[in-house]
Amino acid sequence: MDEIDRHILRELQADGRLSNQELAQRVGLTASPCMRRVRQLEQDGVIEGYRAIVNPEAVGRGFEVLVSVEVRRERECVEAFEAALREIPDVIEAYRLFGSPGCLLRVAVADLKAYERLWIERLTSLAGVTEVNSQIIMKRVKESAGLPVSAGARRSG
Incomplete structure (x- = not known):
């Protein structure tokens, strides 16, 4: 996993409904290589799914x-x-x-x-x-946006 993959993950965590075109622009790729990377991240189990955040x-x-x-x-x-x-x-x-x-x-x-x-x-x-x-619970102070994806993150295995 390189910095572009980590950038893709950060963008999808912030907005999982991004179109492939918009995601590609944000991470500095064209649409086809961006889609290949997203599919690979899904196949590798790095991206486990996509969810809607619902107001309780x-x-x-x-x-x-x-x-x-x-x-x-x-x-x-x-x-x-x-x-x-x-x-x-x-x-x-x-x-x-x-x-x-x-x-x-x-x-x-x-x-x-x-x-x-x-x-x-x-x-x-x-x-x-x-x-x-x-x-x-009195108040939510911080809510999960997924795991932080930092520059130094490495996948084991």
């Missing part, structure tokens, strides 16, 4: 909560818990962590009442769960 409030999910969950440290419990999380659309991100807490979730629902229902009916009743702690 516009779709009735403006109430966000970070939830730390402790799960019994038995393989079957952890696997069942993770499988159950995938089936809960209100859990929009989930991470298994080293140490405590064992799992961190990002939940997006309509309001406090909806979160309370989710907490009572789903989260605390999942197999293996021993503790659930909630932190209500």
Whole structure:
């Protein structure tokens, strides 16, 4: 991966809807080589996909909560818990962590009442769960725009 590839990645992270022509102009290429590079980055798994960024409030999910969950440290419990999380659309991100807490979730629902229902009916009743702690998000200070692509970034493998 060279500097032009990294430039392509930065531009697509900023605006994934750029036309190939516009992207090519921004990175200093003509359309054909630019398209070849983008396709190669996709084939190599560097670009995993493209997504729309949705305003949570516009779709009735403006109430966000970070939830730390402790799960019994038995393989079957952890696997069942993770499988159950995938089936809960209100859990929009989930991470298994080293140490405590064992799992961190990002939940997006309509309001406090909806979160309370989710907490009572789903989260605390999942197999293996021993503790659930909630932190209500007051304000997003910084939001992910993807991984930083710096000049020194190298792909291993």
